[in-house]
Amino acid sequence: MGQGDVPERKRRALATAFDPVFYRTVYDDIARVGADPFLHYVETGWREGRDPAPWFSVSAYLERYPEADGGDPFAHYLLRGWSEGCEPSPSRHRERFLERIGASRKPITIAPVSTPSEVEIPEPVASVHVDPDVHVEPDLLVDPDPQGEPAPDLPPGLTLEAARALIAADFDPAFYLSANPDVAAAGQDPLEHYLLAGRWEGRDPRPGFKAADYLEVNPDVAASGMDPFLHWLVAGRAERRPLRFELGFRGRIVAGLVPLQARMAAAARAAAGIAADRPRGLAPLSAASQAAGLHVTFSHDDFTKRIGGVQLCLQAESKGLVRRGIDHLHVFPAVPWPTLRPAGGRVPLGVVWNGRTLGHFAVGDILKALGKRRAGPRTTLAVHSLLGHEIGETLDILAAAGARRGLFWLHDFAGLCAGYHLMRDEARDCGAPPAGSAACRVCVFGPGRDLHLSAHRRLFEALDLTLVAPSQAALDTWSAAPDAPAATAVQVHPHARLVPSGRFAEAAEGPLTIAFLGMPSAYKGWPVFTDLAERFRDDPRYRFVRLGSAAAPGAPADHIEVSVTADNPHAMREALDSARVDVAILWSLCRETFSFAAYEAAAAGAAILTGPDSGNIAAFTRTGGHGLVLPDEASLFAQFESGAVQSLSRKVRRPEICEIEYSGMSVDLLEALS
């Protein structure tokens, strides 16, 4: 579609894009005679080859696009050129202009700091009422000399000192240091760092202002090369320019997605750097054993080295096996993989033997070591995750170990899709639609879905597997998926249960304490929590905290350090109780198959607020009366706006504190297998 040449539209376009401060700054004669810069440009300026803005050169545009000759080239660009792909060049006066207003990208020599009272600061432009339909000349708002008679040596725009003072007034040093730990670690003054380097490095000066977003939504500012924050302060704010496109956090997630093939290629490159250890390291697998049996497990990593839900399950499983005198072989990929590993290109696999990591070994060596092993009385298996595994290798290892019967744990939905959280494009629960659906074709995980489905079908067909779901909700999702592989049997076996302690939560005075638990990742609902905390951060009714092992830079919530480990599995529950947390926001965007966090929150007496897509969190909350399952994010915000959420306080609810009793995981089920 093209653009026409309508006088009113042309006037509006020109008036909006024209930069009177620039025009008066670089064309001294205009300022000297006191001419209206806009009228001067429209009537004669463009014919004289004068430039209307720092990002637009009239002469360069005409040279490049001779078809624009015969009229104002700036109007040509604004009305149709941009949509046809024409690209403007900056004015040759741009650098001089930027230097004169103190916004140059060139190294800045900072003058002795002036106190705000010593410099002339424009009126606080945000207080000016601006009718959105009325064009406001930005120069009226920033001109330090309202008489329109600037002294010959003074630029009519901002001085460097004024720019500094203006930025200082709206700069948030605490936020800057929190978001830029390198600056804090170096002991640098945050404002000085921002002025000298940060603003040109894309660092943000305050919560709610992202330079990259401002430049994207205001392409004329980007083209001008100006510091975007300074532009917003001196002009954009008064013009009510948008700070960003309001895409919502899901839109931002989609914008940042990396194609699946690229992720897999990165993993393959990392794996190529792993050398296999000598096969003699596998000697314990072949040694004569008095064990009562062998149990082989597969997961995505070394459970002895990392912490998380699956790792906790495997740690419990491993300890239980040792107690029963059963050997435990655990196999994991040497490097993390985003998906199952396609056939071809063998890479070493990690091996843990009876809780001790032996190293990384070639698959052939693992097969040989198992081949030398004298067959034991019984061999079982448990698949916790096949991420990073190639299904052919997995089946070969199980065959060499003599394992055919065992458990397939439904910790996630990798058996249905490479997007094992069932989050289409990592943005929204998808519900595992048919593999050939339009939704799967557009999804970033679409290209990996066949790999996961076919590998798991092969696994279930080759073995005698009981599908073990940690919750009914997880099993329901699996059973409803049209492409789900068929298991020999299914069983629900929760990882833990709540045991009432007879002790009731102590009520706290002061604001309602709202907590986010664990990793600040999108699929755990961190963007929803941060949006909520930013919206109500100054509301005295609420206090926002985040409980986790590492601080999240720039987070709008106080950090309470908590590390859950095998030695201290109750750390989160204890921290929640000690911080008197009233409400835990467990707004997982994906279907949680169990959620230790939900059990920890409920055990500590915190009410749970969750959404409809959170799987077992929603089921646990609903069936146990542990809080509220809200229909959408708008309802969550409404709870806080109205104050209805106050009904979930410890003071009102007086909840009973519970202990968390963990199950024996696979060990509970092995007897049945044998």
Place this chain on the structure above:
Amino acid sequence: MKVLVYSSFTFSYLNRARVLYQTLRRFHPDWETVALITDEPPPGFVFDPASEPFDRVVWAKDLGIEAFRGWLFRHDVVEVCTAVKGPFLHQVCEAGEADIAIYLDPDTALFAPLDPLVEMLGASDILLTPHLIDPNDDRASILDNDLSASRTGIFNLGFVAIRTTGEGARFARWWNDRLLAFCYDDIPSGLFVDQKWCDHVPALFDRVKVVRDPGYNVASWNLSKRKVAITRDGEILVNGATLRFWHFTKLGPTGDVMTKRYAGDNFEVYEVWRWYKEAVAAATDPAIPERWWAHGQFDDGAPIAKPQRVLYRERTDLQAAFPDPFAGGYQAWWKAEGPGRNG
């Protein structure tokens, strides 16, 4: 019912066209797909039609257009790629090669079968999709979308479907005639390539159906009034209707800004775009220069400026004197006696 689908493009759009034809093959493997190309392969790029996702290639130079070189010179790349659509469609009708002919722009892609269009062509001979099927309410959207459509054409000619007989054939002949003579981007004269002409279609022809289903021809210019949703059944819906095809106009920063302006927080729109960008990237051959067009330059390699085309277009004496303006004669005249004499 034999259906023929064609698209018109140059080699710089081959990547987008490949994506379109891949989606056509997925949903309609039995339809004949034709690539109408007004270009020559760039040096270093080996064009093997047999390995492309379309059935056959028709070169614009083989359409039998009278005094082709001079006619070609009168158009810029957008003008000529739209102008050849008419002659090809007319020739399909004349040859009786198909019962139904569909044109799709190379930057469109299918998300569901187009069978309902075939059904519509049982009761109608000509199908057109308007830019807008709902009026905008706010001033900015009216300026961007409604008024733009008023200037450039009510219907988007990234799509047209006809029966190759009856009113469909009559339309194809008329479009052929108009585009051979008047397919220019000259809005003040009432022209906008092949598109503006089609404002006349409902008045000039019977059996015309305006497709007002929001699942067809979704694009940045109508996103202000179309909401995209993706269901747990795996369907992509637009205002509740199945998404049939999307028009990915202006792939790049300009298109991104327009999409963001109107999609807002309708993140499903960005999901569709993300897929398209990934698919186009995968279909891109680095041997084809980004803005390649063999006819964008004189035979000696000097770029052709738009005023050089416009002057040639307007002066029949120049057309007579230089029947092949790509060769040196017209270029020399321009420099010595034409507007180029002043440097």
